[in-house]
Amino acid sequence: xxxxxxxxxxxxxxxxxxxxxxxxxxxxxxxxxxxxxxxxxxxxxxxxxxxxxxxxxxxxxxxxxxxxxxxxxxxxxxxxxxxxxxxxxxxxxxxxxxxxxxxxxxxxxxxxx
Amino acid sequence: xxxxxxxxxxxxxxxxxxxxxxxxxxxxxxxxxxxxxxxxxxxxxxxxxxxxxxxxxxxxxxxxxxxxxxxxxxxxxxxxxxxxxxxxxxxxxxxxxxxxxxxxxxxxxxxxx
DNA sequence: CGACTCGTACGATAGCTTTCGTAGTACGAG
DNA sequence: CTCGTACTACGAAAGCTATCGTACGAGTCG
Numbered sequence: 330x331x332x333x334x335x336x337x338x339x340x341x342x343x344x345x346x347x348x349x350x351x352x353x354x355x356x357x358x359x360x361x362x363x364x365x366x367x368x369x370x371x372x373x374x375x376x377x378x379x380x381x382x383x384x385x386x387x388x389x390x391x392x393x394x395x396x397x398x399x400x401x402x403x404x405x406x407x408x409x410x411x412x413x414x415x416x417x418x419x420x421x422x423x424x425x426x427x428x429x430x431x432x433x434x435x436x437x438x439x440x441x442x
Numbered sequence: 443x444x445x446x447x448x449x450x451x452x453x454x455x456x457x458x459x460x461x462x463x464x465x466x467x468x469x470x471x472x473x474x475x476x477x478x479x480x481x482x483x484x485x486x487x488x489x490x491x492x493x494x495x496x497x498x499x500x501x502x503x504x505x506x507x508x509x510x511x512x513x514x515x516x517x518x519x520x521x522x523x524x525x526x527x528x529x530x531x532x533x534x535x536x537x538x539x540x541x542x543x544x545x546x547x548x549x550x551x552x553x554x555x
Numbered sequence: 556c557g558a559c560t561c562g563t564a565c566g567a568t569a570g571c572t573t574t575c576g577t578a579g580t581a582c583g584a585g
Numbered sequence: 586c587t588c589g590t591a592c593t594a595c596g597a598a599a600g601c602t603a604t605c606g607t608a609c610g611a612g613t614c615g
Contacts, residue, residue, distance in 0.1 A: 340581085340593095352550045357473035360466055361573085381591065391574055393593060398572095412582045412591040427550040433542035437465045474603085494561065504604055506563060511602095525561040525612050 342400065342407050347422040350403035355427065358402035359434055363387060364395050368404065369438045371418045372431075379413035455513065455520050460535040463516035468540065471515035472547055476500060477508050481517065482551045484531045485544075492526035 359365055363385055370383055385392050396416060399405045404423065405416045423431045432442050472478055476498055483496055498505055509529060512518045517536065518529045536544045545555050 352547070353473055353475060353478065356469050356547070360470035360473050362466060365466065379591080388575055389592070390576075390594085394573075414592065427546060429542050429546035430550060433540060433546050434465070434469070437540040437543060492561080500603085501605055502562070503564085503606075507603070527562065
């Protein structure tokens with residue numbers, strides 16, 4: 330079994346506040362096949378996923394990079410849980426900032442919304 | 443006065459067909475402040491605009507580049523009219539390919555949709 | 556034709572992106 | 586404490602992007 334259920338504090342991860350999320354950065358973050366796939370996977374049921382559970386066609390360090398881009402753009406929120414880093418979409422906040430945007434992108438990707 | 447009203451054939455400009463428009467390219471095209479502004483301006487009433495009438499904070503050659511990116515991504519359609527190159531949004535086709543996407547982006551930019 | 560306007564093509568450059576490997580840190584299990 | 590797992594940080598390389606200036610082509614007006 331992975332962990333005991335406790336949420337470890339871990340190191341702090343920088344996230345932009347909802348009001349600081351810029352459209353340009355979000356679009357830029359979504360304009361990459363790997364990241365688009367991460368977002369689709371997150372939207373596809375699994376609310377919280379560790380980086381490892383995405384089977385991405387890139388190396389670990391490259392994954393780290395893509396997750397960081399998504400996080401810094403404000404698309405996902407990440408937190409540590411043991412040695413794993415969990416990710417979840419910031420759907421609600423994005424909906425407030427840019428209504429309909431995430432939904433349109435997901436729909437275009439063939440994800441049930 | 444600009445021209446006599448005749449539509450000159452000019453040189454052919456390559457456009458992707460609606461079915462060939464890729465989400466990734468569209469997002470990538472929109473992920474730039476200059477291009478986002480072009481798109482907003484086009485949506486803002488002026489259906490057909492010559493490149494020159496956008497007062498962009500970049501040089502002529504850079505403009506050409508940005509218009510090309512938008513055209514090749516399938517976001518705008520361009521045609522020659524005299525010495526001018528007119529541009530218009532491919533709103534309807536985009537709506538068919540990616541419902542709600544353009545609208546969400548424009549709304550996020552503060553454009554009345 | 557000649558001059559002027561609008562836009563393109565080309566070449567160059569600086570900076571960013573994507574990618575990786577390697578080395579290291581943080582956590583949990585034993 | 587030691588080991589394995591999960592992930593990061595750093596450095597490096599290759600490629601793309603945004604930007605420009607200059608030189609040129611296509612069309613219009615006199």
